[in-house]
Amino acid sequence: MAIHTDLTPAEAADRLAIRELFDAYAHCADRRDAAGQKALFTADTRFAVYMNGEGSEPSYVLDGREALTPVFNDLNQYQATTHFNGQSTIELDGDRATGESYTIAHHLFTAEGQRTMMVASLRYLDTFAKIDGAWYFAERNLILDWSETRPSTP
Numbered sequence: 001m002a003i004h005t006d007l008t009p010a011e012a013a014d015r016l017a018i019r020e021l022f023d024a025y026a027h028c029a030d031r032r033d034a035a036g037q038k039a040l041f042t043a044d045t046r047f048a049v050y051m052n053g054e055g056s057e058p059s060y061v062l063d064g065r066e067a068l069t070p071v072f073n074d075l076n077q078y079q080a081t082t083h084f085n086g087q088s089t090i091e092l093d094g095d096r097a098t099g100e101s102y103t104i105a106h107h108l109f110t111a112e113g114q115r116t117m118m119v120a121s122l123r124y125l126d127t128f129a130k131i132d133g134a135w136y137f138a139e140r141n142l143i144l145d146w147s148e149t150r151p152s153t154p
Contacts, residue, residue, distance in 0.1 A: 011092060017135045018090050018128055022101050025137075026083035034072035041065045042129050046139045054123070054143050080108045095130040096138075108152065117152035121145040 007015070021040060028037035041047070043065050051059040062068055075081060088101035100123060107118040127139040 037072045041137045048141045050143045078107045078109050082106045097128040099126045115152045118149040120147040
């Protein structure tokens with residue numbers, strides 16, 4: 001990972017815009033805004049989920065923005081979610097970029113009358129595309145590093 005001590009204003013703006021894209025994804029997830037979440041992706045996006053961690057086969061792969069609808073709507077099963085975005089790295093290459101970001105996601109639900117919390121440590125390996133001056137997810141690989149499910153009390 002490189003430490004960037006000299007940034008052009010354009011590079012700084014691109015890095016900020018990509019960071020805001022990470023944060024918009026989490027915000028839309030927590031607000032159940034599936035349409036807003038889908039709008040953050042290119043029309044021909046690829047979204048893969050690795051529930052068994054990095055190096056495993058994908059649990060599922062979705063191609064195209066419209067294929068994301070059921071995944072994002074699936075968040076409606078939870079009473080609440082909170083995604084905390086952590087560190088991220090970004091490598092810019094013109095109108096393309098790649099990056100890795102970390103998220104701790106909390107999912108609150110009730111199972112068999114018990115209030116329950118599932119906490120997941122997620123990493124996203126992303127490819128971004130800049131289209132008409134705006135950054136989008138062109139490919140998003142969600143990797144579950146670990147999760148824990150436990151009873152929760154208010």
